[in-house]
Amino acid sequence: MILTFENLSSNMAAARRLKRVAISQPGFLTLNPKVTPTDLVSSRRKRVNKNKKKNWNKYSDVQDVEEFLEDLVNLKFCFLCEEAAEPVKGKKRKGKSSRPLRIDLILQHDSLVAPPKDVLAYQKPNAKKLRRTAERAEKLAANGVVPRSKKRLLNRTVVDRMSKKTETEANNNPERDFYDIWGQETKDLGEPWYLQQTRKKLVKRPEKLNEKPSVLPAVEVIAPGGSYNPDFFSHQELLREAHEVELKKKKVEDKLERQLAYNKADTATEETILREQVEGLVEESEEEEEKDAPKEDGEEVAVGAIAVADKKTERQRKREKAEKMKEQQRLTERRQTEQQQQLFQLRSIKTSIKQQEETTQIRQKRRKAKEEAQKAQPRRLGKLKFQPQDMEVQLSDELAGSLRQLKPEGSVLMDRFKSLQKRNLIEPRERAKFKRRLKVKYVEKRAFKEIS
Secondary structure: OOOOHHHHHHHHHHHHHHHHHHHHOOOOOOOOOOOOHHHHHHOOOOOOOOOOHHHHHHHOOOHHHHHHHHHHHHHHHHHHHHHHHHHHHOOOOOOOOOOOOHHHHHHOOOOOOOOOOOOHHHOOOOHHHHHHHHHHHHHHHHHOOOOHHHHHHHHOOOOOOOOOOOOOOOOOOOOOOOOOOOOOOOOOOOOHHHHHHOOOOOOOOOHHHHOOOOOOOOOOOOOHHHOOOOOHHHHHHHHHHHHHHHHHHHHHHHHHHHHHOOOHHHOOOHHHHHHHHHOOOOOOHHHHHHHHOOOOOOOOOOOOOOOOOOOOOHHHHHHHHHHHHHHHHHHHHHHHHHHHHHHOOHHHHHHHHHHHHHHHHHHHHHHHHHHHHHHOOOOOOOOOOOOOOOOOOOOHHHOOOOOOOOOOOOOHHHHHHHHHHHOOOOOOOOOOOOOOOOOOOOOOOHHHHHHO
16 A cells, blocks of 8 residues: 555544544543543633734644644655665666656656647748748849848958057056047047947037137136225226226116106196097087088099000001110110220229228128127027126225225125126026915914904
């Protein structure tokens, strides 16, 4: 009889079940004399809620599990002893292998029917198209025609890889030439078309990206009159510049006031307001008299009259045609005479052309100078116009005698922000205005009401 794990476990479970039933009987005597029937009754399994960790550790019975594991270990030990004793009992025949196990024989494939053939494994996508292209290529090769892809490969420059590479100089050689890694560019040894297709060739950098947006320096040095202990003349020069800036601002404000000003004599009075309100309501007598007056006969115009143009005769047409031909002939003769006269005016024409060239050169120089001057000015990058920062100037009585008495003016952060705008790195901006979405509701608290 072959013992299996399932038979053994079922036999052990049945034995334990019979043991419990026998112990529960009142006339059963246990082998341990210390255990009484009352203890057996009291040792019955209690119904305890095992959701709590405390009850689970206290009332859980793991004796059955331990016995099952012990029987399983003994069973494995018996199987190992039997397998170890089998070669001793029976002798192996020469040239024959040992008998396989029953479980291996069951799992072996003993069917004489071959497995079905997987048709999808032998199919290829676009097999018909590939076969036709291959046949076409064979026909072209037989006729001596080379495909375009092979022709490109044949026309490629062959690199001699067998040639020895030039030995590089050692880095610790003091006599070697200076090498600038940023100034020199690596030479592409491959074919340009191949490097372009494989994305190994670098994209040419646009020249516009190398140009700076402004020629102004990042940090502008203040005039010598802005120091804490300046010279008299340099300080007066700085005050003059600040005065000119204030004068320009004043002119702009005065111009705006003049544009918005109005004549006080043109203001509306009570009389003019009343006249505007009454206008159109009162009918004038003159208009009624004009409507009632009879119209004169000369003013009457015939409706639907058609002006008929007089028809030209054949003689008039011939005369007009002859006059047109004479006018054309006169114009051609005049052009010829002008061209003949220009031959005698070559010297004056040359001088006029020379003057025009000089004027064009002067205009070009002015245009270039204007462009260079505009490079130093901020461009219009956004909807707002650049507003320069106010000059930080101290009056003569505000000058400090030493650095300890000097008071800081302005803001470094605002200075850098204006510098970025002036150099066209960022567009001119202004601080966003806070707009409250919901209205503020004022409520008096009870404690405030009691005080008031």
